[in-house]
Amino acid sequence: MFRPCIDLHEGRVKQIVGGSLDEAAPERLRTNFVSDRPASWYAALYRRDGLTGGHVIMLGPGNEAEARSALAAYPGGLQVGGGITAANAAGWLDAGASHVIVTSWLFREGRLDEDRLGALVRAVGRDRLVIDLSCRRRGEDYVVVADRWRTWTELRLSAETLERLAGSCAEFLVHAVDVEGLCRGVDLELVERLAAWSPVPVTYAGGARSLEDLERVTEVGRGRVDLTIGSALDIFGGTGVRYADCVAFNRRWLERTGPGIRSAAPGDDAGDPGRG
Template sequence: MEIFPAVDILGGRCVQLVQGRRETASSYGQPLSSALRWIDEGATALHIVNLDGAFGSAGANVDVIRELITETDVFLQLGGGMRSESDATGWLSLGVDRVIIGTAAADDPSIINRLSEEHGSERIMAGVDARGGEIAIHGWEKTAGEVSVWAKRFEDEGAGSLLFTNVDVEGLCEGIAVDPIQRVMDAVKCPVVVSGGVSHVTDLRILRELGVAGAVLGSALYNGMLSLPAILEEIQ
């Protein structure tokens, strides 16, 4: 199981939000400093989120993300603000290893197929954000149907992997909710990375038992509830 420390970027700073609300942001300094810290502690992959992009400014933080690409040597997956094929292609051309397509895929699932054909399915991850068991889109403001159905649709369109985020528990540091994850795992065969609520080693043990391919660590890592070296030792 791959561990992805999160480096969420808002206004050029590394932050953590609670359930995606901008007003809850806690700042943790320069994104590169956080990235290098997690790499120094053993991370081999990072989960980058362009929050300004998610909030509507797709071109924001280009210089910051470019710095992460050039100054690190680990696997980078990037989400936030991928509103079009050109957005995704631009980031892939810049050097991101994998892009995460969320709302754009829900609006037009065939975008997954076209990007996978052009860049390879291993570089295209579909974002499956869930709230109350339904897919949450447009900044988690709207829902659009059963999450497992959407997960299967994205897989059928050619997504090489899925990022499942449970909005209901994201940022609360109160643990994962197993049932929504299990429904997605039952619906697809492609690798699934889980984000949202991972707060204890027990959560990671459960995810491993469920067979997930990876886990994103955010708030609990930044506030000290989780220790990255201890987690990496545990899963190995």
């Protein structure tokens, strides 16, 4: 299944090459796309087409207003991440997020802080929490990275890790950082491992460049791993994938499998924000 996204940087919808975002070295930033449309336009588009489970990610400060506008345009239809803590998580749910996504705050000095994870579960509940396990490859392993993907943690993805963390969250979000934003193809080995290891739904992001990638992730992921497509998508200035084709793919998939909890859309109509 296809899941949509809205990445926010400096208050605008952008597509950024994953490993290039570094406040200490802004000259390294590589941007594939900057939209002239607000986040709410994309949220209304996703709402119209019944796409749920998409994520709004705030990449740094100055994005809160745009994130809130997107959530208001599609209440209950989008997840939100970036700067989420136990102190502010409930407020984002009140603003309209279906789930909060948390990464860096869960780690201190490269180690997963179980106390912080417990505080988040108490604040919003397991069913409203998504743990971001974005990772980079190190040897034969995939290791979680935090702090906008710059800091290696001690957490290695494995069946045991995902089984343990699944007890505290509803889903996982996993960016394959080494291929994020490059449109050179997805990391199918990572997708295969996620499908085998995770007892809860997973959204994979990174490297998607064609509709065939969506088909392959759905096949290799055995229908248990969803795919986010960013820079290759035509609504983000890409040429590899048409948004309309992704919507059609989801509809065909649901016709074969029936609606599930991940794909059930709110019943009311958001109107037509237009395309193109």
